[in-house]
Each structure stands twice: as structure tokens, then as C-alpha cells.
Amino acid sequence: MIRLLRAEMVKVRSLWSTWVLIGAGALLASGFGTLIGFAPHRRRGLSAILFPPHGTAAWFDDLFSAMSIAQTLALVIGVLAITTEYRHKTVTSTYLAEPHRGRVVEAKLVVSAGWGAATAVAAGAACLVLGFSVVAAGIGTSNVMLTEFRHVFPGVFLAAMLFAVYGVGLGALLRNQVLALVVGIGFTAIIEPIIVGIFPTQGEYLPGQAAQALESVTASARNFGSSGITHLLPWWGGGLMLITYGVVFSIAGSLTTMRADIS
Amino acid sequence: MAVNAESQVPAATPATSSLAIEVRGLTKHFGSVLAVDHLDFSVQPGSVTGFLGPNGAGKTTTLRMLVGLVTPSSGEALVNGVAYRDLDDPLRTVGAVLEATGFHPSRTARQHLRSVARVADIPDARVAEVLEMVGLAGDGDRRVGGYSLGMRQRLQLAQALLGEPEVLILDEPANGLDPQGIAWIRNFLRWYASLGRIVLVSSHLLAEAAQTVDDVLVLASGHIVGQGPLQSLLSGVTGSVRVRTPEADRLVDVLAAAGIAASQDSPGLVVATGTSAEVVGPIMAEHRIVVHEMTTSGESLEQLFFAMTEGSGLGGFSATPGDATS
Numbered sequence: 001m002i003r004l005l006r007a008e009m010v011k012v013r014s015l016w017s018t019w020v021l022i023g024a025g026a027l028l029a030s031g032f033g034t035l036i037g038f039a040p041h042r043r044r045g046l047s048a049i050l051f052p053p054h055g056t057a058a059w060f061d062d063l064f065s066a067m068s069i070a071q072t073l074a075l076v077i078g079v080l081a082i083t084t085e086y087r088h089k090t091v092t093s094t095y096l097a098e099p100h101r102g103r104v105v106e107a108k109l110v111v112s113a114g115w116g117a118a119t120a121v122a123a124g125a126a127c128l129v130l131g132f133s134v135v136a137a138g139i140g141t142s143n144v145m146l147t148e149f150r151h152v153f154p155g156v157f158l159a160a161m162l163f164a165v166y167g168v169g170l171g172a173l174l175r176n177q178v179l180a181l182v183v184g185i186g187f188t189a190i191i192e193p194i195i196v197g198i199f200p201t202q203g204e205y206l207p208g209q210a211a212q213a214l215e216s217v218t219a220s221a222r223n224f225g226s227s228g229i230t231h232l233l234p235w236w237g238g239g240l241m242l243i244t245y246g247v248v249f250s251i252a253g254s255l256t257t258m259r260a261d262i263s
Numbered sequence: 264m265a266v267n268a269e270s271q272v273p274a275a276t277p278a279t280s281s282l283a284i285e286v287r288g289l290t291k292h293f294g295s296v297l298a299v300d301h302l303d304f305s306v307q308p309g310s311v312t313g314f315l316g317p318n319g320a321g322k323t324t325t326l327r328m329l330v331g332l333v334t335p336s337s338g339e340a341l342v343n344g345v346a347y348r349d350l351d352d353p354l355r356t357v358g359a360v361l362e363a364t365g366f367h368p369s370r371t372a373r374q375h376l377r378s379v380a381r382v383a384d385i386p387d388a389r390v391a392e393v394l395e396m397v398g399l400a401g402d403g404d405r406r407v408g409g410y411s412l413g414m415r416q417r418l419q420l421a422q423a424l425l426g427e428p429e430v431l432i433l434d435e436p437a438n439g440l441d442p443q444g445i446a447w448i449r450n451f452l453r454w455y456a457s458l459g460r461i462v463l464v465s466s467h468l469l470a471e472a473a474q475t476v477d478d479v480l481v482l483a484s485g486h487i488v489g490q491g492p493l494q495s496l497l498s499g500v501t502g503s504v505r506v507r508t509p510e511a512d513r514l515v516d517v518l519a520a521a522g523i524a525a526s527q528d529s530p531g532l533v534v535a536t537g538t539s540a541e542v543v544g545p546i547m548a549e550h551r552i553v554v555h556e557m558t559t560s561g562e563s564l565e566q567l568f569f570a571m572t573e574g575s576g577l578g579g580f581s582a583t584p585g586d587a588t589s
Contacts, residue, residue: 007381014374015367089365090375092332093422096359097382099331099348262332263324 004098004107008081011090012115017080021073022115022122028073029123030130032066037134055140060131060148067156070123071211074116074160075184078167078246081108081115082253083177091262102254109168109250116164120157124149155215155235162214162242166207169249175257204231207245213238281343282308282429284329284461288338291324291485298324300485301338306463306478308429311456313476313493314465317572321485322465323361326434330359342430354383358423360433363415368408372399372418375407376425385425393421398447412439420448430461437471449475469568483572496567503536504543507556517550518543531555 012018037059052058082105085091098104131145167184174180188208196203203209213232233241284306291299299321306312316322327333329340331347342350342357350356366375376390394403397417402410407418416439423431431452437445452475456462466472472479479496481489489496505528508514514533518525523542525535535543540559547554 003382003384007378010374010378010381014370014378016369084367088367089362090367092361092365093375093379095332096330096357097354097379099350099353259334261327261334263327 001103001107004103005111007097008107008111012077012081012111015080015084017084018077018115021077022119025070025073025119025123026126028069029067030126032069033063033127033130036066037063037130055134055144057144057148060140060145061152063130063134064127064149064152067120067123067127067152068159068211068215070116070120070156070160071163072185072188073123074112074119074164075167075170075188076181077115077119078108078112078164078169079171079180079184080177081112081164081168082171083175083180086175087177095262101258105168105172105250105254105258108172109165109246112164112168113161116167117157117161119164120153120160123160124153124156127153152215158235158239159211159214159242162239162246163207163211165246166242166249167246169246169253172253172258173249173256175253200231204233205241207242209233210238210241210245214242282459282461283343284430284463285341285344286325286329286338287341289325289328289335289340290337291321291328291333292336298485299328299335302482302485302487304480304487304490306461306480308459308461309456310477311452311462311464311475312478312480313472314463314480314482315469315472315568316465316467316482318467319484320482320572322467322482323434325482326359326432326463326465327361329432330357330361332361352383352426354379354385354426354428356426356428357430357432358426358428360416360419360423360431360436362434363412363419363439366407366410366415366418369406371404371406372410372421373403375418376422379422380425383426389425393424396424397421413441413444416440417444428460431455431463433462433464435465435467437466437468445471481568481571488571489567497539502539503534503560504538504540505556505558505560506533506535506543506547506554507531508533508547508552508554510552513550514547514552517546517552521546 037054052062085094094104095101128149131149132142134140135142135145167180170180170184171177174183192203192206192208195206196209204213209232214235216232216235216238232238286302286304289299289302290297302321302325314322314326324333325340328335329342329347339346347353347357366372370378372394373390376393377387380387380390391400391403394400397420399414399417399421402414407415410418416436420433420436423433433452436448436452440448449471452462452464456477464472464476466475473493476493478491479489479493480487506514509531511527511531511533515525515527518533518535523535523538523546525533528534540557544557547557
């Protein structure tokens, strides 16, 4: 297994898309963080009530919520781990080297979790730089800033890690790169909010909500900002749900699409 | 077909771990199409075995079943007595060159090979070695996306050689290679087989195969239609021999006396038909006839091939999925 993990490491590391995604995680996190913190319309009317004043703990909390973009990018890393192999036919050499296809998927689950976590680290680091810049500019104190960072980051780290696992599952099941990406991102961004709107209680088991739950591992209950009352699983329940999605989809994929002839 | 069933090696027992490829009752359906139909054959070490057949004959499918990429509908394909997926160390047992695709364009050749090598704990030094062997040492750190077809083919071979395998399986390795490359791979395969290893190479290019292989398996429409040493298969075929000699008249007489139809096409050029160089040569030596040049018509293997593949009912599924896989 160690050998397979090392092989998968070489594969992921040698793809420029991995580094683009991680870089994008850092850029988007600091970009969105800046937008959330400093969007000009915020000071007046309803915004002034909904959005906390600059430099407060709640404001830093909002600002740092931008790093959860890492979760989506981690999903992409997980999906690509399998689907690029089919797209570029590198599965041929992969399965020649390890004819037990299930073991290949296992290795990808583990390695992708690591790269998902790396995406969160990149996004977190970028947000931290943003946080220190803000403090240096005289907004808030580093104490408050760091406390909020410690609240937000662990949840994002876990969510990104497990969203990569979920991505591998999707990739294993669907095998087609475009399809898996559209389903993975589209479901969480579009379909899931609709379902959650109609069935809030049942919706808590869906991947996006599970990640949301995971992000509350340390953060306060208001980490979901403006949405008010939401039904969320406990953080460990969210984590279990994501692992379940990843593993169940991987097994289903291993038993169906991934058994297909490679020709 | 005289060479068909009898020439299968009867004595091989699956219990022995001796080096061999064994295929028994191997069958593959793609939907309603029967791509490979109850193949039985074995391949022994020490010689280059050509796996010949027209496009769509089922060569690629058969080779892919041997390495576990395609699951047989029935029957078995064994390497050293076990299925590929049950090999202890697949990369050190079998090296396969299957297609010139199969690389991520943004990886370098070295990165690709390393990702494969890690699985079998093959050191990076070996990666450098195989790149050197196939003449890609200077291009190893370039992205494969910029490689020519011939370079990709070489990279495939490099990958197959990573584990110094006992068995080498190649699917149309000459595709995309320039003449030097083809000559190189021919010599390489002969050398590899001479080390006592198994080399099984598929081709639809007969002239090329004739120069490389010792034994042949001829496949048509999913059936083995011919099997055995190339020379003994060819000896059953009559071709024509052209001889340039200053003693043309005497040669025609001598050949006629031996019962061989011969005529003088142009001054100094004798064409003997319905025979082979192996027959004409000794006669000329015996009669001490001076020869300036002797050529056989290169069609003999082709004729043999057509004779074998025509009789096998191509009509049913001529050009369909067998090589949709290639």
C-alpha cells in the first residue's frame, strides 16, 4: 500500500492542475476575504445590522469564511485524481502496475485527502496574510484575529480534506471528468441549496451541509453568517457523512464502472 | 489448416512455474460481437513470437486480456501459470507496450515512469536507465505533450522495461517509428528473446514481422488460423525466386531438370516460380552456378497470410470491434 501511495503522490505532484488549484485556493481565499471584509455597500442600512463592524471578532470570522473555497477546489482535486487517468488513458499503466483496481482507488482516497488538506492550508495561509495585513493597517488586534483564525481554520481543513475524499468517490463512480465535475460542483452549488430549502432537516445529510457542519468544529454557531437557523449535524456527523459518500461511491464505482474493460 | 490444432504444446502443465504464456479457451464478446473465439495457444521463451492478423482480428483484445485490462467472457490467459492479477510482482514479470497514448501531456517522461516505478519499488536510477536504453535520455524531462508518436512509442517501451520483465508483450510496436527505430526495435526484440525471455509481438505489417519473428500465431476473426515456426509455415508456400547470373541458360536447364518451372525474363535474369530460395539455392550450389543476385518475391508470407485468413469466414464481422480496441 505504501508503494501505491507513493505512486499516487508522484502522479498528483506532477500535474500542473494540482498546483493551479492550490494557488487558486490561496488567491480566491484572500480575494473573497477582502471582498467580504471591505465591500463598500456594507456600512449602511440593513447591511450595518447584518454585517459586523470592522475589526470585531465576528467580522474576522466572516472574513476568514472565505477560505472555505478550498473545499470546492479539494473536490476538484479528488475528482481529477481518477478522471484524468481515464481521460488521458494513464489507467492502462496504472492497472498494469497494480491490477487490483480497488487498491488503486484506496490509495487515491488517502492521497487526495492529503492534497485536499494542502489546499486548505494554502487558502488558510493566504487568509492569515490578509488578517495580518488588516491588523497592520490598524483594524482590529492580532489577538482577536488569531483567535478567529483558530476558530475557522480547523473546520475548513477537515472539510477540504473530506471533500477531496468525496471527489474521489464521484470520480470513481462517474469516471467521466466533465460529468463528475459538473455533478460534484453543480450539486453542492445549485441543487443542494434547493433541496435544503425544501427539506431543511433531511438536507443536513447532503455533502455541502455535511461540510458546513464540519466547519463548526471550532467556530461559533454564527459561522453560517446570515442564514439564521439551519439544521446541521454535529461536526463529527458531517465528517462521517463525507467519508461515507467518498467510500460508498468509491466502492460502488469499483464494483461497476471501474471494472469495465480498458481498451 | 495443417498447422492449426496439432502444434499446440501438449505437455505444459499449469502447475509448473516455468516461464510461459498459456491461453486456453479464451473468448471475448463485445455485446453481440464475438471478438475472440476460443483461442488456445502457448508461447515459449527464447524466441520472438509474432502475433499476426488483419485489423479487427482480435489481436489487441487478446493481448489486453493477457495483462488483465480486458476481462475474458470465458477461458483463461495465464502468465507463468497464473492470471495477471495474481502475479506477485506484475511489473517484473510482464512488460507491456500497448498503445502510444496513455500519457498525461503535462507530465514529463521521467515523471510518468517514476509514477509507475514507485508501485514496484523500482529505483529512479532504473528510470534513467530505461530512458537511456530507448534513446530518450535527452528528452526525459520534457513534457510528453510535445513528444512525437515515435517518441511516445519509445516511452511505452521504456515503461515496459522498467522491471526487467521475463515476458515482453508488444502491440504494434513499430507504429510511428522511423526506419531506424524499426530496425532498432527489431534488434532489440531479438536480443531480448535471446536472453531466454518471452517476446510476443503483434503486427499487421507482414514484411516487418517476417524480419523479426521466429514463430508466428496467425489470428483471423478471433480464431487462430496458423501457428508454428515461421520457416516451417513458409516452406509450405510457393513463391518465386529471381536470380541474376551470367549462366542464365544453364540455370534454366538445371532447374527444369529438377522439375522447377523457370524462364529467362531478360538476358541474365532467371525467374523460377513455385519454389523458394531454400530449394533453388542448393541446386545452384550443386551445379556451381555463379550468382550475382538472388531475390525471393516478398509476397510469400503475404500469400500464406491471405490463404490462412481468407478461409476463416471473415464475412461475419470483417472490420468490426476486434480492433476498436487498438
